[in-house]
Amino acid sequence: MKLTSAPTLDDIQAAHELIRPYIEYTPLLQSSQLNNISGSKLFFKCENFQKAGAFKSRGATHALLQLDKNQLKNGVVTHSSGNHAQALARAAAILGHKAYIIMPENAPSVKVAAVKEYGGLITFCKPTLQAREETTESIVKQTGATVVHPYNDYDIIAGQATACLEMLKQGPLPDYILCPVGGGGLLSGTLLSAHYQSPHTKVIACEPEGANDTWKSIKTGSLVPSINPQTIADGLLTSLGSLTYPIIKQYVNEVITVSDEAIIHAMRLVWERMKIIIEPSSAVPVAVALSAPEFLKNKTVGIIISGGNIDLTKIPWL
Amino acid sequence: MKLTSAPTLDDIQAAHELIRPYIEYTPLLQSSQLNNISGSKLFFKCENFQKAGAFKSRGATHALLQLDKNQLKNGVVTHSSGNHAQALARAAAILGHKAYIIMPENAPSVKVAAVKEYGGLITFCKPTLQAREETTESIVKQTGATVVHPYNDYDIIAGQATACLEMLKQGPLPDYILCPVGGGGLLSGTLLSAHYQSPHTKVIACEPEGANDTWKSIKTGSLVPSINPQTIADGLLTSLGSLTYPIIKQYVNEVITVSDEAIIHAMRLVWERMKIIIEPSSAVPVAVALSAPEFLKNKTVGIIISGGNIDLTKIPWL
Numbered sequence: 001m002k003l004t005s006a007p008t009l010d011d012i013q014a015a016h017e018l019i020r021p022y023i024e025y026t027p028l029l030q031s032s033q034l035n036n037i038s039g040s041k042l043f044f045k046c047e048n049f050q051k052a053g054a055f056k057s058r059g060a061t062h063a064l065l066q067l068d069k070n071q072l073k074n075g076v077v078t079h080s081s082g083n084h085a086q087a088l089a090r091a092a093a094i095l096g097h098k099a100y101i102i103m104p105e106n107a108p109s110v111k112v113a114a115v116k117e118y119g120g121l122i123t124f125c126k127p128t129l130q131a132r133e134e135t136t137e138s139i140v141k142q143t144g145a146t147v148v149h150p151y152n153d154y155d156i157i158a159g160q161a162t163a164c165l166e167m168l169k170q171g172p173l174p175d176y177i178l179c180p181v182g183g184g185g186l187l188s189g190t191l192l193s194a195h196y197q198s199p200h201t202k203v204i205a206c207e208p209e210g211a212n213d214t215w216k217s218i219k220t221g222s223l224v225p226s227i228n229p230q231t232i233a234d235g236l237l238t239s240l241g242s243l244t245y246p247i248i249k250q251y252v253n254e255v256i257t258v259s260d261e262a263i264i265h266a267m268r269l270v271w272e273r274m275k276i277i278i279e280p281s282s283a284v285p286v287a288v289a290l291s292a293p294e295f296l297k298n299k300t301v302g303i304i305i306s307g308g309n310i311d312l313t314k315i316p317w318l
Numbered sequence: 319m320k321l322t323s324a325p326t327l328d329d330i331q332a333a334h335e336l337i338r339p340y341i342e343y344t345p346l347l348q349s350s351q352l353n354n355i356s357g358s359k360l361f362f363k364c365e366n367f368q369k370a371g372a373f374k375s376r377g378a379t380h381a382l383l384q385l386d387k388n389q390l391k392n393g394v395v396t397h398s399s400g401n402h403a404q405a406l407a408r409a410a411a412i413l414g415h416k417a418y419i420i421m422p423e424n425a426p427s428v429k430v431a432a433v434k435e436y437g438g439l440i441t442f443c444k445p446t447l448q449a450r451e452e453t454t455e456s457i458v459k460q461t462g463a464t465v466v467h468p469y470n471d472y473d474i475i476a477g478q479a480t481a482c483l484e485m486l487k488q489g490p491l492p493d494y495i496l497c498p499v500g501g502g503g504l505l506s507g508t509l510l511s512a513h514y515q516s517p518h519t520k521v522i523a524c525e526p527e528g529a530n531d532t533w534k535s536i537k538t539g540s541l542v543p544s545i546n547p548q549t550i551a552d553g554l555l556t557s558l559g560s561l562t563y564p565i566i567k568q569y570v571n572e573v574i575t576v577s578d579e580a581i582i583h584a585m586r587l588v589w590e591r592m593k594i595i596i597e598p599s600s601a602v603p604v605a606v607a608l609s610a611p612e613f614l615k616n617k618t619v620g621i622i623i624s625g626g627n628i629d630l631t632k633i634p635w636l
Contacts, residue, residue, distance in 0.1 A: 027345070268630060271630055272630060275594060276595065277595060278593075308593035313635070313636060318633070
């Protein structure tokens, strides 16, 4: 049954049990080279190795498992050009449901191909929020499908929270956790898991300068949406939601923003030294660690690597 | 003390004990997506996560640990533009010795930088085998350093053999092992470990079409060196040596060659689906698995991923 309030520890643990058969228990990696460069002891929770290439599989799978037969009989629908689309298409395919995916007509062909590969039923629309919402509404009317929002949903948040839950079991209870923030599903889940399981851990939201709605929202104390955000971190363009913002406001220690230049530098360093593929959004917390703020020196720092989906014909430093 | 004949199981196990404090026990990864594409059950021994980015750290570290004080007091020297140079420089630095590295003057700047970062003392020479050998000789005369050959050395072979030794402990005893071959250090070590620990396993040498000296040597029954080899797999340009060839001749099941096109396709697929960085040489056995020979279907197959060192400004499919 769908959650109707912020997930408790029991909710998150139940979510983890539910989704375990369908997701990866991703590794927690270390790198002596990145420790040397940053001056911190870094632990990387590698959701780039997650099914469908990103943490989004956790939330999408959990959301589907919480819906009842009646809600599922006509399938599910979402609008996304990113990792949530792939994750929902994959989860629906595995659980035997239809997934309608609304994508902007200018979505990268590699992402369209990935959604198709997982059996997602794609409808293209104009690349505006209005067109996406109208098209979603029209698909709901035509098919009776149930909408699964990418982040503004407590079941999604509980699912994303399981990445941090695993991380805290695999490694030390860190002094800090660095987590990227877009719509806030991963961040709010991370904040809840850290609050329940390691209350001394300070969680820092890491955001691109060009999409700094979280920074503005926390600074002003009220939800400020992004207007025309511009960043290489294409997974972090969305604004916080009405359900994620209050959790973030309550528990986040700080919001730190980084430039696209720093994001690209951090991404390349991880590829070069750790030999793993991370997408620009994942490099945002790495860039924060490398910016070497004094308070992170010699501390244990958990970094959530959110995903590894990138068009390999568009390498940002080339 | 240096080994003077092909390593026994005891030699390889002793090598593993000796080098353990200095190297990574690298993970054995699986990929359901690559299993689906290949039709085999693949296990990837990920030496791209090895120290200095390649299996070469195993052999170089072992070779240094086998030399006595007298042999080490003036440092060690090798000529290499590749992973052996980095591995030897790193191992020497860790063990407190000098490493003289002869590199061709046209060596990629990224490889020069890596050797320098590990403290290697670089001498540049003309990019011919003759110049490399003459420069090495002259450095030996000037410094009294001891030469550490990249592959034609039983201590190097015993070191490289530990990658397969680990793989056979981590996963099932596979039906097949696919191993890349250049000078044959990794392949001969793999053949010995497989022969001792899993005699039913068939080991297949995987070689680029444009550097097929192993294929020719096995076909003709005598050591045929490469003449002007051309391949994207820059770690596999060298010819078999007088010590590696007899081991390969005795134990290898088959040599399979693949085109550069197939190598690049395999490399890109591993980056895209497994989210790990592998170098072209590592993609050679993956290309063999993907070429889907009938005898590999539904079999368990160990693949040695030899390294992950690549110039990230020169992506071969761009």
